[in-house]
Amino acid sequence: MTITGAPPRIEEATQAPILQLSVTDLSLRFGEATVLDGLDLTLGPVGCTMIMGPNGAGKSLLLKLLHGLIKPTSGRIDWSGYSAADVTARQAMVFQKPVLLRRSVAANLDFVLRSRGKDRDRCHALLDHVGLTHKADQPARLLSGGEAQRLALARALATDPEVLLLDEPTASLDPASVLAIERIVSSARDRGVRIVFVTHDIGQARRMADDVVFLHRGRVAEHAPAAAFFPEPRCQAARDYLNGKIVV
Amino acid sequence: MHSIGESIALAFQLVLTGSADLIEIVGLSLQVSLSATGFALLIGLPLGALVAISRFPGRNVVLAVMNALMGLPPVVVGLLVYLQLSRSGPLGFLGLLYTPTAMIIAQTILIAPIVAALSRQILEDLHCEYAEQFRSLCLNPWQSMEALLWDARFSLLTVALAGFGRAVAEVGAVIIVGGNIDHLTRVMTTSIALETSKGDLALALAIGMVLLTIALTVNAAVQMMRTTAARQAYV
Ligand SMILES: Nc1ncnc2c1ncn2[C@@H]1O[C@H](COP(=O)(O)OP(=O)(O)OP(=O)(O)O)[C@@H](O)[C@H]1O
Ligand SMILES: [Mg+2]
Numbered sequence: 088m089t090i091t092g093a094p095p096r097i098e099e100a101t102q103a104p105i106l107q108l109s110v111t112d113l114s115l116r117f118g119e120a121t122v123l124d125g126l127d128l129t130l131g132p133v134g135c136t137m138i139m140g141p142n143g144a145g146k147s148l149l150l151k152l153l154h155g156l157i158k159p160t161s162g163r164i165d166w167s168g169y170s171a172a173d174v175t176a177r178q179a180m181v182f183q184k185p186v187l188l189r190r191s192v193a194a195n196l197d198f199v200l201r202s203r204g205k206d207r208d209r210c211h212a213l214l215d216h217v218g219l220t221h222k223a224d225q226p227a228r229l230l231s232g233g234e235a236q237r238l239a240l241a242r243a244l245a246t247d248p249e250v251l252l253l254d255e256p257t258a259s260l261d262p263a264s265v266l267a268i269e270r271i272v273s274s275a276r277d278r279g280v281r282i283v284f285v286t287h288d289i290g291q292a293r294r295m296a297d298d299v300v301f302l303h304r305g306r307v308a309e310h311a312p313a314a315a316f317f318p319e320p321r322c323q324a325a326r327d328y329l330n331g332k333i334v335v
Numbered sequence: 336m337h338s339i340g341e342s343i344a345l346a347f348q349l350v351l352t353g354s355a356d357l358i359e360i361v362g363l364s365l366q367v368s369l370s371a372t373g374f375a376l377l378i379g380l381p382l383g384a385l386v387a388i389s390r391f392p393g394r395n396v397v398l399a400v401m402n403a404l405m406g407l408p409p410v411v412v413g414l415l416v417y418l419q420l421s422r423s424g425p426l427g428f429l430g431l432l433y434t435p436t437a438m439i440i441a442q443t444i445l446i447a448p449i450v451a452a453l454s455r456q457i458l459e460d461l462h463c464e465y466a467e468q469f470r471s472l473c474l475n476p477w478q479s480m481e482a483l484l485w486d487a488r489f490s491l492l493t494v495a496l497a498g499f500g501r502a503v504a505e506v507g508a509v510i511i512v513g514g515n516i517d518h519l520t521r522v523m524t525t526s527i528a529l530e531t532s533k534g535d536l537a538l539a540l541a542i543g544m545v546l547l548t549i550a551l552t553v554n555a556a557v558q559m560m561r562t563t564a565a566r567q568a569y570v
Contacts, residue, residue: 156470176473186468189486189569202478228568246472 105166105177105249106132106281108153113162114305115148122148124305126162135272135282137292137313139325140302141334146285147183149302150252153283154180179248181256183285185239187227192219192238195227199245209245217241217271233264240271250281257291269295289329293317301325303334345537350544357538361545364522367435367509368502371442375498378443379450380491384480386451387458388466401455404448409441413511416441420512433514438522441508446498453494458483489564496557500550 108130115123122145130136138146151157152164155171155178166174188195193210200207214220217237222230227238236256243251253272257265269291276282286292292299296313303324309316320326328334349357386397418424420432420440431437461483462469469479484491506524513520515529523542530539564570 151467154471156467172473175471180471182468182471186465188465188482198482199472202472202474202482226567226569 103167104132105169105174106130107167109163109165110153111163111165113152113164114160115145115152115157116160121305123152123159126302126306128300128307128310130281130283133279133281134297135276135284135295136298136300137296138283138285138300138302139287139289139292139328140308141328144302145305146302147254150180150254150283150285154178154252156180177248178250178252179243179246180252181236181239181243181254183254183258185235187230187235187238189228190226191224192227192230193223195238196241196245199242203246205245205247213241213245216244218267233260233267236260236268237264237271240268244271244275248280250283251275253282253284255285255287257286257288265291301328339536342536342540346540346544349537349541354541357541357545359518360521360523360526360542361549363435363520364503364524364546365549367438367522368442368499370439371446371502372495372499374439374443375447375450375502376495378447379498380454380484381480382447382451383454384458384484385476386455387483388462388476388479398455401448401452405452407445407448409445409505409507410511412441412445413508416444416508416512432512433516433520435513435520437512438509438520441512442502442505445505445508446501449501450494450498453497454487454491457487457490457494461487486569489561489570492557492560496553499553503546503549 108128110126110128113123113126113128114121126149138149140146148157152159153174155164155175158171164171169177188198190198193214196210196213197207199205200210211220211223214223217240219234219237219241222234227235230238240253240256251272256272257268260268265288272282272284272295282295284295286295293313296316298310298312299316300307301309301316301320301322301324303322309320309322309325311321316325317329320329324334386394386401416437417432419426420429420437421427422432431440462479465479465483465486469482474482504524506528509515509520509522510525510528513522513525515521515525521529523546527539527542527546530536530542561570
């Protein structure tokens with residue numbers, strides 16, 4: 088019998104680092120529709136990588152592939168040789184639409200700390216870190232969009248990930264909430280957490296990026312250090328995207 | 336024999352004065368059906384949760400069987416349990432026939448499939464929503480089941496209520512394995528059947544009123560809890 092969502096046992100040990108990541112010839116198809124088409128990507132051990140690209144470019148699916156949640160149609164994703172199960176356990180992902188449990192804010196965090204065998208006393212510190220202490224006892228499902236994203240981020244951080252995958256965590260948030268989330272992510276990055284961040288917000292990409300991956304037509308159209316990408320991307324699609332033209 | 340009007344008046348009197356017979360019968364009824372509901376939840380909820388999060392060959396057959404068992408006729412369950420517990424049956428040595436325990440067993444068998452099938456549906460829907468997040472968090476199946484059961488707690492209350500309602504209102508199974516023995520295995524439904532056939536409509540009506548009140552009260556309580564839960568977006 089296989090159980091859907093059957094996870095690996097989490098191995099808590101100081102193991103060899105999970106990065107470098109190398110993705111080779113990655114393809115993902117749904118029947119006739121090709122989402123990713125021979126994508127290659129290499130990520131180094133530190134920093135914040137911003138992933139950009141038009142709607143439907145496959146950013147969310149790429150993140151799920153990297154996280155080990157879905158299997159590619161073909162190609163390889165190699166996190167320093169670790170199995171998909173190990174990879175999932177050592178990363179955390181904040182989904183584009185975070186799913187919060189039907190319990191209080193604090194109980195949502197406590198659940199993750201407990202099931203992952205972490206110190207449950209960290210709950211308050213984590214809530215404080217994301218500025219939700221005053222909402223601790225409120226039902227999580229009544230949080231505003233920005234608060235829900237912050238709770239999802241706290242939940243991801245609670246697992247002490249080596250890699251944090253963020254899928255548009257600030258879409259439709261007010262400027263103060265955007266900055267609050269960016270500050271939390273930056274502090275994680277400064278602690279050595281590897282960040283992979285999907286965004287449509289060009290200003291945010293400029294603020295956060297160490298390097299930028301631009302996805303277009305199922306491939307990496309450009310992967311460049313921020314300092315090189317933002318003044319003038321090399322590929323036409325990225326130039327059009329930054330200039331606000333519709334990219335198809 | 337009284338007229339209907341006199342019977343109703345007498346019934347009210349019995350209820351209001353709390354006649355000893357009535358209290359005994361209602362008490363045993365609640366004891367049997369609440370116990371059966373408790374056991375059915377213990378069996379049915381984990382089963383429902385396990386099937387909800389599992390994929391295995393033949394799963395559709397299991398679902399079909401679970402759904403079919405929901406409609407078990409009480410008399411058939413009563414008969415099957417009787418055959419097991421009767422003196423010549425395989426479990427006859429336990430001496431359980433015509434005891435409240437036998438009635439609890441029969442009602443548990445009757446409603447455990449209801450709990451399993453209804454909770455499976457609820458938990459599977461919830462799992463659809465949670466599955467990806469759970470996989471990302473690397474939860475094991477037991478952690479997933481536990482989380483689903485807790486998060487569906489208010490919907491599962493309705494399942495428990497459906498089970499209790501079925502148990503407390505059924506007569507076929509308890510009359511066969513309980514025997515409707517005065518002061519021993521006489522519950523609300525079997526007394527109503529007996530008293531009506533004897534023509535003592537007053538007691539039958541009095542018990543009927545209590546049964547109805549219990550059903551309505553429990554329903555209202557569950558409804559209230561669900562409304563409160565919905566306000567907190569917990570449903
Ligand atoms: N299960 C599926 N079956 C078929 N097509 C799918 C499926 N999931 C996603 N797609 C398609 O794959 C493409 C990429 O989806 P994805 O969610 O990765 O886009 P995205 O780059 O994250 O877009 P956005 O910027 O809008 O979030 C979309 O065109 C989508 O319709
Ligand atoms: Mg997306």
